[in-house]
Structure formats: structure tokens, C-alpha cells
Amino acid sequence: MLARAASVHTVSSYTALEELATVAADLRLSDPTIESVVSYTEYSQLGATYISSMLGLISEPIRHIAARDKRLMKHFVSSAGVPTAPFRSVPDPSNLIEVRAIAAEINFPAVLKPAAGSGTEHTSKVHDVEELCEAAERFQSAPGLDSRKLILEEFIEGDEFHVDAAWDGESASFFLVSQYYVPRLATISDDAPGDPGVVDGSRVLSREDHTALYEELMTMNKAVNGALKIDRAVTHMEVFRTRDGKWVFSEIATRIGGAWIPQLLSQAIGQDIWAVAADSLLNGRIVVEPRPSAPHLAGVHLRPTKPGTITSLPSEADFAETPGMLDYRVIRAVGDNVQMESASEYCVFAVIGADTAEQLEDRVLTANRRLRVETASAPAVD
Numbered sequence: 001m002l003a004r005a006a007s008v009h010t011v012s013s014y015t016a017l018e019e020l021a022t023v024a025a026d027l028r029l030s031d032p033t034i035e036s037v038v039s040y041t042e043y044s045q046l047g048a049t050y051i052s053s054m055l056g057l058i059s060e061p062i063r064h065i066a067a068r069d070k071r072l073m074k075h076f077v078s079s080a081g082v083p084t085a086p087f088r089s090v091p092d093p094s095n096l097i098e099v100r101a102i103a104a105e106i107n108f109p110a111v112l113k114p115a116a117g118s119g120t121e122h123t124s125k126v127h128d129v130e131e132l133c134e135a136a137e138r139f140q141s142a143p144g145l146d147s148r149k150l151i152l153e154e155f156i157e158g159d160e161f162h163v164d165a166a167w168d169g170e171s172a173s174f175f176l177v178s179q180y181y182v183p184r185l186a187t188i189s190d191d192a193p194g195d196p197g198v199v200d201g202s203r204v205l206s207r208e209d210h211t212a213l214y215e216e217l218m219t220m221n222k223a224v225n226g227a228l229k230i231d232r233a234v235t236h237m238e239v240f241r242t243r244d245g246k247w248v249f250s251e252i253a254t255r256i257g258g259a260w261i262p263q264l265l266s267q268a269i270g271q272d273i274w275a276v277a278a279d280s281l282l283n284g285r286i287v288v289e290p291r292p293s294a295p296h297l298a299g300v301h302l303r304p305t306k307p308g309t310i311t312s313l314p315s316e317a318d319f320a321e322t323p324g325m326l327d328y329r330v331i332r333a334v335g336d337n338v339q340m341e342s343a344s345e346y347c348v349f350a351v352i353g354a355d356t357a358e359q360l361e362d363r364v365l366t367a368n369r370r371l372r373v374e375t376a377s378a379p380a381v382d
């Protein structure tokens, strides 16, 4: 792709303001008619927003920041009438007096997480103010994080879904709803780490079998897009369905979903999702007629049952012998260390297809049981 570009500029980091500003200057000097800035990854979003605003391409950059900052996101989305979890901003987790005061305004259990995080990293379910203070203190010492701004949200009990689409205004070139087997955070909870009975993955819900659900979530996605001024973009929205059947917006990202989701979407629409995304971002109103590889599809993350050093991974033959296997990706190698402290410490992805919903569930459980990532704990050091 870069070989086809008119010019290529490299920056040392997506947050290097001076470098981004001089790229904006270069672009303005070479072509005053630039139409849009496209960003593919979570951590390039703010840099892209910065260049877009420097070039005068967007009118309300703060709405684009809201696609990264979950506090601002929930503020705009709930103001537009879409239900979200009640939340409070925790601007300084080191100030425990302030944290306690904020806790008094929210019901427990609650979730404490980075305002602009991703991958369920540094995300904790807390049951009372003491657990909240412990999580806030833990966050203070978490390495590798720049922003220390957090959000505290009331915990929403229910099922979790992801909604993936490519938009040009009100029209979507594709729109797919999938359900996580278990909520993302529950995959790393104390009672589920590596439990081979717990499937870490999601299955696509077909539009034919779930017409009303598709309509409700299409309406929600359009309202969210309006609230955040999302116009021509690829989106990955996450929502909860409560026990009494109500939809609650969780978050949206203006990029393709992570983990197994790109592979799952490619099988669900029958084309490479990255090429479809590029086409729809560049050319706008295209319609992709989904041609799914199988009537029922699921994407799963295959992970070890315990942390340690990887001693064996499924072989090509193992994948080939697994019923319904459509695509897979091995991310780790033997000898790598897996700590299993985060939901996004990924090992192996697989996409599985089937003719019926029952067959799919059967095949997913078989794959989860058979395709093992084995680990050995490091010997204790005296």
C-alpha cells in the first residue's frame, strides 16, 4: 500500500505533536485539497484527529476525542438519549479522598478502567469502596501508561455483543452483530482464567434469525454515530443486553475490532475485511453483499489453562483435522511467556463454521478442548 502512496512521512510516535504538525504542514503544502485522514488503529486515532483538525477537515475535534475517551464518549452518547452505564470521571487515582467522594455518587459493583484504554487492560470490577481504592492505587503503579485519567462505571449485568460496520453517513456497507460467549472481563475473572469450558470468543448472529435485534442495534449505532459525528468510518461498537432485555451502549471505536474479529468479519462477508474497509473509507457508499463462508460462524481465542512458558501449540495438522476450521492465526511461539492477567494476552485465534447453530456450538467446544496451548510454570527460584 505504501508503495502506491504519493508520499510517505514517518513519525516516531502517534503522540509526537511537533512531528505530526510538520506532517500536516507537508500535506498542506503538497496538496491543499486533501479530503480526509484515515486511521486504522486504536492508538493512531488522536494523531489522526490532530492532523485532521490542523488541516481544517473536521468541525468538532472534541467529538473525535470522544471516540477514544470513554468519559466524553458516554457524556455525548447519553446526552443523545442512548442508555449507558452511569459513570463518573476519576481524574486523579492517587487522590484517594477524591476517589472516596466519587464512589459515594455511584452504585457498586462498578468497573474502574482507563479513560482511553483498550484491550480490557487495567480494568477491574470492584464491589465496594475499599476494593475501589485498592484498584486506584494499583493503577498508580501500572507501568507503560501515559494518561492516568480513569472512568468509574456502574457494572452492567448481562450479555455482551459487538457490532461491526462501515459507514458513509446513514448507509452501512456492511453491518454485523456478534455475541461474545462470555463478557470480555469475565474471561479473566478469578473463576474463569483459562477454564477450558469457558469459550473466549464470539459468534455472528444472522440477520435473518435476529431481525428485530438487528433493527434495534442499527438504530442505536446511528444515534451513537450522530452523537460523536462519526460519518465515513469503520466502527466496532460494544453493547450489553440486560437480563430484562434492555440494550445499554458500552463503547465504540472508529476502527476494525481487534483480536479474532478481523478474521471473523472476513469470513462473514466473504471478502478480506481490510480491503473492504479501505474501499469503503476511500470510495464511500459501496454495498457489500455478505457471502458468508458458512451459515453459522464463530471466532475464538485459544489460550492456556494456566500462566507460564508455552511448551506446545497446535500444529497445522491439528487445525486441519478440526471440524469446521476456516481460518486460524498463531500469535505466540514455544518459549513465550504468558501471564494471563489481561483479556488481550492473545495466543491463537481460530474461525469456525457450521451448518446449524447446534453444530457450531459443538465444533467450538471441540476446538477449545482439542487445540491446546500448553504451558509449564517456571521452576521456583530459591
Ligand SMILES: Nc1ncnc2c1ncn2[C@@H]1O[C@H](COP(=O)(O)OP(=O)(O)OP(=O)(O)O)[C@@H](O)[C@H]1O
Pocket (backbone or CB within 6 Å): 070, 085, 111, 113, 117, 118, 119, 120, 121, 123, 153, 154, 155, 156, 157, 160, 183, 184, 185, 186, 238, 250, 251
Ligand atoms: N460498566 C460495565 N459493566 C459491565 N462490564 C463492563 C463495564 N465496563 C467494562 N466492562 C467489561 O470490561 C471490558 C473492557 O471494557 P471496555 O470495553 O470499556 O474497554 P476496552 O479496554 O477499551 O475494551 P476492548 O477490549 O474492546 O479494547 C468490557 O468488554 C466488559 O466486559
Ligand SMILES: [Mg+2]
Pocket (backbone or CB within 6 Å): 119, 120, 238, 251
Ligand atoms: Mg471494549
